[in-house]
Structures are given as C-alpha cells and as structure tokens.
Amino acid sequence: MKYWLMKSEPDVFGIEHFKARPRRTAPWDGVRNYQARNFMRAMQRGDRVLFYHSSCPQPGVAAIVTVVKEAYPDHSAWDPQSEYYDPKSTPQKPLWFMVDVKLERELKRLIPLEAIKAQPALKHMRLVQRGNRLSVMPVSAQEWKTILKLEQEQTRK
DNA sequence: GCCAACGTTGGC
C-alpha cells in the first residue's frame, strides 16, 4: 500500500461533495498534468490519500480518502462541452486518466499548511517545496505518520 | 489582487 496527497479547492470539490455522493465516492477527473497523471496511474486499490484543501482561506490536509478504482480513461477529455476537454485525447488513444476515490474520514481538525511547514520531519515533503504546483504527489510512510500525529497533538490543545 | 514558479506552446 502506498500513500499520496491530492489537492482540491474546497469550493470546487470538498468534503461536502464527497458526502453527497453515493458510497462517498467520486471520480477524480480533470487532471491535466503529465506528472500528476503518472502518479495516478501508479495508484493501487487501497492506497491512502491525504485530501488537501488548496486556494482557500485555510489551506491544509482536511481528510483521508482511499483509492477504490485504479486508473481508467478520463472521459471528460472527450467532451467538447467539458471544461476539461482536450482534443488530443481520444477513446482510441486516451491521454488523460482518473481514479475513483472514497472519503474515508474527515480529520478531527484541519492540519494547516502552516503546521506542516513548521515540522522539521516534513520539510522534504513535495508539498512544501518552493513553487510546487502538482495536484497529485506521493507521500512517504514516515510523512504520513507524522501528519496523523499532528492531528492528535492539535486535538489535545 | 499580487506575484513567483512552473508547464506548455509555438515560432524560428
């Protein structure tokens, strides 16, 4: 089992959107970056994902989601009406892929980006590297543990 | 709203 982090703008797709869906599961469509796509293709059923809120008043890790369906063609790329339309991708030769993810649980408290940056053990996370804009990235087992520990520590305050 | 960082595009 591997660990990942996925970003989302809470207004566009947040925890409430997950809750509104059958089985709390959503297809992760619209990824149009090659590196992020490659990471999604490397995901396996059961992999766990930190769900990160970006471009909002308080950016940070908000929930844990699980990969429930491995990469398959992102058909929104074939739809001229979609904002994710990309004519370079066709059903015969799909260029973009998506996975299905399920909301596992909301964190007891949001782990703010600020707190992540303040953790020496997390200073190598891709998330906090300067200029990082990847929306899907791997997370090490150690980093995963540290983040969840932060959740406990914050709760005790 | 600003702006740094980065990816992509397209002319040459």
Add this chain to the structure above:
DNA sequence: GCCAACGTTGGC
C-alpha cells in the same frame, strides 16, 4: 532544440 510568451497554480 532553443527560448520567449503565455497561462495556470496557489500562497499570501
């Protein structure tokens, strides 16, 4: 293959 221009991301 180079690189300038442009668009996007995302924290602040």
